[in-house]
Amino acid sequence: PEAPPEILLLKQMHPLVETAFEGRFTVHQLAGAANPEAMLAEIGPRIRGLCVGGQVDAARMDKLPKLELIANFGVGYDAVDAVEAHRRGIVVTNTPDVLTDEVADLAVGLVLATIRRLPQADRYLREGHWPKAPFPLTASLRGRRVGILGLGRIGKAIAHRLESFGVAIDYHGRSRKADVAYTYHDSLIGMARAVHILIVVAPGGDDTRGLVDASILEALGPEGILINVARGSLVDETALIAALQAGTILGAGLDVFENEPHVPADLAALDNTVLLPHVGSASEHTRTAMAQLVVDNVVSWFEGRGPLTPVSETPWSPPA
Numbered sequence: 336p337e338a339p340p341e342i343l344l345l346k347q348m349h350p351l352v353e354t355a356f357e358g359r360f361t362v363h364q365l366a367g368a369a370n371p372e373a374m375l376a377e378i379g380p381r382i383r384g385l386c387v388g389g390q391v392d393a394a395r396m397d398k399l400p401k402l403e404l405i406a407n408f409g410v411g412y413d414a415v416d417a418v419e420a421h422r423r424g425i426v427v428t429n430t431p432d433v434l435t436d437e438v439a440d441l442a443v444g445l446v447l448a449t450i451r452r453l454p455q456a457d458r459y460l461r462e463g464h465w466p467k468a469p470f471p472l473t474a475s476l477r478g479r480r481v482g483i484l485g486l487g488r489i490g491k492a493i494a495h496r497l498e499s500f501g502v503a504i505d506y507h508g509r510s511r512k513a514d515v516a517y518t519y520h521d522s523l524i525g526m527a528r529a530v531h532i533l534i535v536v537a538p539g540g541d542d543t544r545g546l547v548d549a550s551i552l553e554a555l556g557p558e559g560i561l562i563n564v565a566r567g568s569l570v571d572e573t574a575l576i577a578a579l580q581a582g583t584i585l586g587a588g589l590d591v592f593e594n595e596p597h598v599p600a601d602l603a604a605l606d607n608t609v610l611l612p613h614v615g616s617a618s619e620h621t622r623t624a625m626a627q628l629v630v631d632n633v634v635s636w637f638e639g640r641g642p643l644t645p646v647s648e649t650p651w652s653p654p655a
């Protein structure tokens with residue numbers, strides 16, 4: 336019988352991935368290897384499937400000449416060079432849909448936490464200030480307009496939730512969506528001028544790098560709140576820190592950062608930020624569903640049924 340396909344896990348995966356692969360594939364784990372480069376040199380030529388979290392560029396693909404499939408654990412695959420993968424005939428898959436509701440829930444929670452200063456109020460209580468004086472009044476969601484940068488699956492789920500909060504919803508992206516009644520802006524700065532709360536939920540990568548810069552923050556204005564649940568790369572973090580320090584905007588709620596897991600001390604020192612360690616999809620329920628979709632993509636591929644959720648850069652149609 337043919338030897339089982341060899342799969343490389345580029346990082347510590349959800350335990351379900353390894354369990355599900357047992358007996359089906361020969362699995363290698365790069366994370367924790369004593370000498371990852373030596374390991375890659377040895378097994379790289381035999382690897383046919385790759386499960387990631389993390390960067391996969393042309394140099395990495397060079398070391399994996401037999402690679403057929405890159406299964407990304409996560410909906411955002413900006414760290415994978417999918418165009419280069421396509422050029423080499425490698426299919427890339429991600430984990431859409433299964434995390435949409437979870438990330439949308441988190442985004443709405445972050446909006447409320449930031450505007451009503453929930454973590455700050457919690458700290459206030461714990462530090463024993465309440466008996467001395469009530470917690471200072473906060474800004475409010477009442478009468479606010481919310482602008483969504485990137486009205487994709489998650490953006491729509493956020494908008495849908497926010498509708499029930501009675502706020503007006505605007506959006507900006509490359510194109511107007513036919514299936515929604517929200518107000519479309521063809522420029523981000525135009526939307527930033529019109530709204531009070533800007534929620535960033537567009538894909539990362541070179542096309543969107545630094546989109547939210549000093550001018551956007553200035554347009555958002557002194558009552559403005561920035562929420563980012565997408566990728567740190569979309570926001571100019573230095574400009575954001577300056578804007579928060581100067582009161583150019585009121586506050587920021589961030590689940591993602593430019594250089595994770597490192598968060599600038601200046602950002603953490605500010606009292607008008609709510610900072611989360613990239614937990615948008617991080618529930619047991621949703622991470623299990625994501626892991627299952629990674630597994631299902633890999634199994635489907637190596638059983639000859641094609642990928643389940645290929646990304647747009649590597650479209651797949653069954654051989655005729």
Ligand code: 8YV
Nearest residue numbers: 388408409410411412613616
């Ligand atoms: C990460 C995410 O994948 O789906 C995404 O795009 O950002 C997250 O769900 C998660 O941090 C897994 O490491």
